[in-house]
Amino acid sequence: MLKYDIVIVGGGPAGMAAAVAAYDAGCKNVVILDREPQLGGILMQCIHNGFGLHKLGRELTGPEYAAVYEEKVRQRNITVFAETTVTSVSANRIVTAQNRQGILKIQAKAVILAMGCRERSRGALNICGSRPAGVYSAGTAQKLVNCMGYQVGKRVVILGSGDIGLIMARRMSYEGAKVEAVCEVMPYSGGLTRNIVQCLEDFDIPLYLSTTVVRIHGKKRLEGVTIAQVDENRRPIEDTMRYIPCDTLLLSVGLIPENELTRAAGIPIDPVTNGALVDENCQTQCPGIFACGNVLQVHDLVDYVSEEAERAGLGAVKFINSSLEKEGNIETKPGYGVRYVIPQTINCINEDVSLFLRVTRPFGKVKFSVKDGDTVLAVSKKLKAAPGEMEKLTVKAEALRNVTGPITVSLEEL
Amino acid sequence: MMKKDMICIICPRGCSLTADISDDHVSVTGNACLKGKEYAINECTNPVRTVTATVRVSNRDNCMASVKTAVPVAKDKMMDVMEALRKICVQAPVKIGDVVLQDVCGASIVATKDIR
Numbered sequence: 001m002l003k004y005d006i007v008i009v010g011g012g013p014a015g016m017a018a019a020v021a022a023y024d025a026g027c028k029n030v031v032i033l034d035r036e037p038q039l040g041g042i043l044m045q046c047i048h049n050g051f052g053l054h055k056l057g058r059e060l061t062g063p064e065y066a067a068v069y070e071e072k073v074r075q076r077n078i079t080v081f082a083e084t085t086v087t088s089v090s091a092n093r094i095v096t097a098q099n100r101q102g103i104l105k106i107q108a109k110a111v112i113l114a115m116g117c118r119e120r121s122r123g124a125l126n127i128c129g130s131r132p133a134g135v136y137s138a139g140t141a142q143k144l145v146n147c148m149g150y151q152v153g154k155r156v157v158i159l160g161s162g163d164i165g166l167i168m169a170r171r172m173s174y175e176g177a178k179v180e181a182v183c184e185v186m187p188y189s190g191g192l193t194r195n196i197v198q199c200l201e202d203f204d205i206p207l208y209l210s211t212t213v214v215r216i217h218g219k220k221r222l223e224g225v226t227i228a229q230v231d232e233n234r235r236p237i238e239d240t241m242r243y244i245p246c247d248t249l250l251l252s253v254g255l256i257p258e259n260e261l262t263r264a265a266g267i268p269i270d271p272v273t274n275g276a277l278v279d280e281n282c283q284t285q286c287p288g289i290f291a292c293g294n295v296l297q298v299h300d301l302v303d304y305v306s307e308e309a310e311r312a313g314l315g316a317v318k319f320i321n322s323s324l325e326k327e328g329n330i331e332t333k334p335g336y337g338v339r340y341v342i343p344q345t346i347n348c349i350n351e352d353v354s355l356f357l358r359v360t361r362p363f364g365k366v367k368f369s370v371k372d373g374d375t376v377l378a379v380s381k382k383l384k385a386a387p388g389e390m391e392k393l394t395v396k397a398e399a400l401r402n403v404t405g406p407i408t409v410s411l412e413e414l
Numbered sequence: 415m416m417k418k419d420m421i422c423i424i425c426p427r428g429c430s431l432t433a434d435i436s437d438d439h440v441s442v443t444g445n446a447c448l449k450g451k452e453y454a455i456n457e458c459t460n461p462v463r464t465v466t467a468t469v470r471v472s473n474r475d476n477c478m479a480s481v482k483t484a485v486p487v488a489k490d491k492m493m494d495v496m497e498a499l500r501k502i503c504v505q506a507p508v509k510i511g512d513v514v515l516q517d518v519c520g521a522s523i524v525a526t527k528d529i530r
Contacts, residue, residue: 047480047526048466061466063480063527067510146468149478174467174496193421193428202463202489 002106004079005029006316007095009086009261010114012041014293016069017306018112021313023076027320031079031106033086033097039073040066041116043302045143048167050194055303065302089113089265091286110288110316113262113276114309117294119164120254129216132223138164138252142171151175153248157225158182159213161189161196163300163388165252170199172250179203180244183211183227185234188362190388192300212236213249222247255298262291272340273297279345280353281315281324282308290316297342297356300388308356325350330403335371335410337363339387346407349400355393357409362386365414370395372403385411420457422450433458462486465495469514471529472503479508479529483521491519499523506530 005027008015011034019030038044043051046062053059056068073080084099093108119137134153136144142164144150154177158165161184169179182200187210189196200207208227214236215226224245228236257275267284268277275296276284282292292312293305318324325348332341332355342356355370363385370378370393377399385391393409415436422429422445431444431454442454456462464486468478487495498518508514508529515523 044527047468047482049464049482059464061480061482061526064510067528146480147478148476149468149470174465174492176496194423197421197423198463202492 001094002104003108004031004106005109005320006031006112006313007093007106007108007110008032008112008114009089009095010034010041010116010293010295011036011039011080011082012114012116012293013043013066013069013302013305014116014295014309014312015039015041015112015114016066016073017309018114018290018292018313018316019078020069020072020076021310022112022317023078023313025314025317027317028077031081032073033081033084033095035083035085037082039070039080039082042139045139045146046167047146048171051302053303054301055306062302069306086261089261089289091265091267091289093288108288109320110290112309112312112316113284113289113291113295114293114312115258115261115295117255117257117298119251120256122251125159125251125253127213127216130218132216132218132221134218134222134247135216135249136251138162138168138250141248141250142168145171145175151177153177153246155180155246156248156250157213157227157244157246158250158252160184160252160254161191161207162252162254163191163195165250166191166195166199168250168252169205170203172248173203173205177248179205180246181205181227182207183213184209185212185230186210188386192388214241216249217243222249225249255294257295257298259295262295265289270340270344272334273342275342277344278342279347280311280343281318281348282312282343283315283319283324283347288316288319290319297340297390300390304356304390324348328400328403330400330405330407333406333408335408337361337366337385337411337413338368338409341409346400346405349403350397352397353395353400355395355409357391357393358387358389359385359391359411360387363411363413366411367414368393368409368411370407370409372405372407375403377403377407381414418458420454422453424449424453461489463489463492465492466526467496467499469499469523470503471506471508474506474529477506477529479504479506479514479525480527481514481523482526483518484513484524485521487519487521494519495521495523504529 043062043066051065229240290312292309
């Protein structure tokens, strides 16, 4: 059995940033395992720009952002096992993986889960109709176009206005396709505002809100889709049905943290985030196993993935040095207007703690409050809040000291 | 005077900007930073975009090199950039920052991915 201090599952932005942070905090015996031949994860197919503005102060494309971290990994002599698929992680931190050499088992002092997320597929949506070629998840189409150079279609409808769908609307337009429509079942877009401007408005692509695809037509190749408006219960309204001829349907209908390994290890999962329940060091409820990046919660910006992963990396080093505090055990709960709060538990009450959350729907001017019963621990005002943009609140150590918990994060509309 | 509402796309904050356009001056409100003001003025006078795309790699199978315009180009020239990129191939190895095409609509095209 191999022995490493820290084993990191996944070499995307989260895995790389966690490795670098752990190494710089003094743990030199770190290994990253990744199933792909190169590091970088999903960033390698995200060739558009807008990455790194917060974290690096520069605007980079996905592969460039990945290269910055890959260079940091290489400089530090962190071990990387590429083309190596992890098949299990056990609660006592034995990681089993396989690659061309065979099966390897690694005993780790700490494990960092950084497996990212995957796309929700057509099967999860129950769209009626046939099963022709030409129906792709947006990320699959992105890989085919950007990494392998295929033209996936010429006349395109996109279901879902998440960021990948919007980015692909622009990408397909650049490649000469006509994007007929982007349909969004919700009354608002789940994507970043700048993507709606840059990817749709620049190309005169219509965005139909409260609209969904109700039928897929075509035998061998997709021939068209029927779209319809939906009522407030998201049920299609029959007399709004309309046929759009197209040869390609891209689905951008949500991302699911890829937590099969986590579940198999018996680590409790938050039913709202679909990621592990963690404390402020990104430690799961299984001691010594940490989670960060899109496997913990689906992020909108890679910059925040890197920051979260750094906390996980530092947490893992503290765990190995037995300097993780366990005294707080304060639960956090979402209140009015808040869908979830991460971390779900606060253990260290001697340092300021950042809370990350998403709102339930778009709001105008709001005030966020963190409360322990009636005691206000922190407040923060925002001009607007939307589910597509993660919010961060910081609670000062002084405020945490006398807290009994659970603490609630809620918003007030101003 | 003409008013133009827009959403700033410089960063994910997405400020709602209002530009008041007169004959020789654009005044901007709603911006949280100076870059936002600059963006609004440019959107009214000379809108530009960084184009990101791919070019074929002639000596690798199923492999594309991702590229971008080193500086933003005029918004109405985006498709001209794409047309120029469709005609070229690069040869691996490619390094990030390598210029793959000079002066397309006022910008050079640089690689954004290492191809070994």
